[in-house]
Amino acid sequence: MTQTPFPSLSQSAGTLPAFAFRNGTGTRVAAGPVDPLARGGVDTLDARLSSALSGLAADGLIGGALPFDRGAEDCLWRAGRMDSSWPVAFGAPATSARLEPQPSAATYAGAVARALERLEADGRLSKVVLARSLQVHSATPISANALLARLAGDPAVMAFLVALPEGGETGRQLVGASPELLVAKEGVEVSSHPLAGSAARSEDPARDRAAAEALAGSAKDRREHALVVEAILDTLSPLCDRLGTPEGTQVTSTGSMWHLGTRVAGRLRDPETPVPLLAAALHPTPAVCGAPRDAAAALIRELEGFERGFYAGATGWCDARGDGAWYVSIRCAELRGHAARLFAGAGIVPGSVPEQEAAETGAKFGAMLRALDLPADALFELED
């Protein structure tokens, strides 16, 4: 197995931990002796995880990130102990930042139009998720701690940081605030909270409510959403003796977006299955890839024009019992010194409108831009 060097943690931005996660259930930060797991793709995850779990202390934790591409190497850390102190924000995470969309909204809309032609021509392909990125160049090094502290201000998200390999002098980190639970396990109980179908929120209460109502009534968004729920039920049902969607599909929100969401809950037949293996079985869902998976992934490679890396992968943790939670790595950025690369995607189904999908990706950058101390509409002004 090829081993890629991991960053030396003291070198990568001084005080940053190997991983940090905060959601409504608590804060989990890598502490004590921390070492990397051997890296590999999902097909070797079971073996690598078993050996790491066998030596894990009762209060230890395994945490990290799986990339979008199932065959690419993941980045997992084993921490001897878990800390629950969270960074306090001092000052702005970035200063005098310059934004550079890659690609522009217009080029992205062109790719969406091509995807729609393919969806029409190939009756087997029902959904593809296309993403774009936004480079942020800051005059000063971007403070991952300050960014993380701000992202955690939204109670609807799981704020995360994972130290990534190959960071060189400055280190490289995946930092974000995901609203989407891929899978959580506690003993025999398993749950997921897929999202798909989106609308930007508004500061004007009447417009905000109208956007939520339009989303709830949108047949296109409901179709797009149902594909994700079906894929999750199909993957989990052979592993469960009870599985359902007790509350049906609801409109849920973050500080900047409305989404359609469906909570999935079940009882595992084998409670010993460690949660990262459940995440690997589900990933990537049609929320970030499409349906069917392989055809959608091929179209993404053809039309998107950049490497997703750890964006649209999964990030989370697992304790010595194999319990934990993994989220879809969206609403995130890869940080490298003075630069942040933000990512945002949108699900394309027949009926999608290219310009509206481009605007949706713009809105999805909002939470990260605001946390970076940039106005959330900075991109819209640039692309108008």
Ligand SMILES: C=C(O[C@@H]1C=C(C(=O)O)C=C[C@H]1O)C(=O)O
């Ligand atoms: C792909 C992203 O988000 C996903 C796509 C959504 C959609 O197309 O409506 C909604 C939530 C996420 O599952 C992203 O934020 O980058």
